[in-house]
Amino acid sequence: MKYLEEFRDPQLARRLLDDIRSITTRPWALMEVCGGQTHTIIRHGIDQLLPEGIELIHGPGCPVCVTPLEVIDKALEIASRPGVVFCSFGDMLRVPGSGRDLFRVRGEGGDVRVVYSPLDALEIARRNPDKEVVFFGIGFETTAPPNAMTVYQAERLGIPNFSLLVSHVRVPPAIEAIMRSPSCRVQGFLAAGHVCSVMGVQEYPELAERHRVPIVVTGFEPLDILEGVRRAVRQLERGEHVVENAYARAVRPEGNPAAxxxxxxxxxxxxxxxxxxxxxxxxxxxxSERYREFDAEHRFSVSGITTREPVECRSGEVLQGLLKPHECAAFGTLCTPRNPLGATMVSSEGACAAYYLYRRLDLAPPRSGAAPEVTPVV
Structure with missing residues (x-):
């Protein structure tokens, strides 16, 4: 990406960290609501560079991770049926269902294909009118518009053998649910910049006012995260609770009108x-009712599937910010990227995957008994 290095400048990072230290007088707990931000934080050691007492809590910002188990099982059921071409982004293939995953279905003869756009799935449907082609439409407000566009195009072009298995979620209601939880410790939020680039910021001021928490729209590079933390801490220290846009290079207050x-x-x-x-x-x-004929859940009559999470998997607590990944007894032992118990270990934006990828050696007990030295990568 052009100009990307500007947002990873170590000298600017030190200046931001010094500024955060200078304004911090007490402990604060902030939640980032995006899995991409979580990976940036862990990869670059940002949480370890912040002043003592500033805690970053990892929220439910991974779209793969929050896709419910019953939807995964519906996908597996549909993908297993003859005459179906099941299309998905690659990071969904390893997500475990109740007993298997989409890789296993493909190994058993199911036609499961990785695509890079929902429009690729629509093209497969156009070229194969004798097949039922299903696209697995998951994600937050960021991926919803292209999936909506694909359904719109399927109707406009008259491609009846295409359908969408929908599992789209919205961020503001999740923030509301987090703040209403009795166990909530969050005092401020770093909002996901890509979500706000689509939706704008209109839904956030009411949340900030009702729960008296600052909400800072933040990007995904190290300096973006540090600037978001700086603004959130500054508000908390002043007793303020408003919405700030620290990602103005991509986010307009009104969002994307066409989307x-x-x-x-x-x-x-x-x-x-x-x-x-x-x-x-x-x-x-x-x-919506106009496009209901393209709903795979109704087309394949899989709405009655119910499931139960494995008791060993504590990914729900990780997603709610109640547990850090390494605090789970199964982390790195019973649960690894090769043999995951939950989606947080296999998703490219999962918190457990971030800790396993970038921090598991730091978390292992040192041979000498001394605390491991942390080398920041910012």
Whole structure:
């Protein structure tokens, strides 16, 4: 990416860290609501560079991780059926269902394909009119517009053998649910910049005011994270609770009008289950009545599937910010990327995957008994 190195400048990072230290007078707990931000934080050791007492809590910001187990099982059921081409982004293939994953289904003869865009799946449907082609539509507000566009195009072009298995979720209701939890420790939020680039920031001021928490829209590079922390801490120290846009290079207050219009046409708001968390009211989308014929869940009659999470997996607590990944007894032993218990270990944005990738050696007991030395990568 052009100019990317500017947002990883070590000298600027030190200046931001010095500024954060100079304004911090007491402990504060902030939650980043994006898995991409979590990976940046862990990869660059940002949480270890911050002043003592500033805690970054990892929230439910990984779209793969929050896709509920019953939806994964519905995907497995559909993908196993003859005459179906099941298309998905690659990071969904390793996510465990109740007894297997999409890789296993493909190994057993299912036609499971990795695509790079939902429009690729639509093209497969156009070229194979004798097959039922299903795209696994998951994610936050960021991936919802292209999925909506694909359904819109399927209707416009008259491609009846395409359908979408929908599991889209919305960030603001999740923040509401987190703040209403009796165990909530969050005092401020780093909001996901890519979500706000689509949706704008209109839904956040009411949340900030009602729960008296600062919300800072933040990007994904190390300096973005540090600037978001700096602004959130400054508000907390002053007793303020407003929405700030620290990602103005990508986010406009009104969002993306074309994307919002497409979402309003194709989707409607619904209650949605989040893996490991439960049902959050008005936290998801489903296809609107006009496009219901493209709903794979109804087309394949899989709405009755129910599941139960494995007791050893504590990913729900990780997603709620109640547990750091390495505090789970199964981390790195019973649960690894090769043999995951939950999606947080296999998703490219999962918190458990971030800790396993960048920090598991630091978390192992040192041979000499001394604390491991942390080398910041910022």
């Amino acid at each position: 919002l219009a497409m979402l309003a046409d194709v989707f409607e708001v619904t209650d949605r289950a989040w893996r490991g968390i439960g049902v959050i009211p008005d936290s998801g989308w489903r296809l």
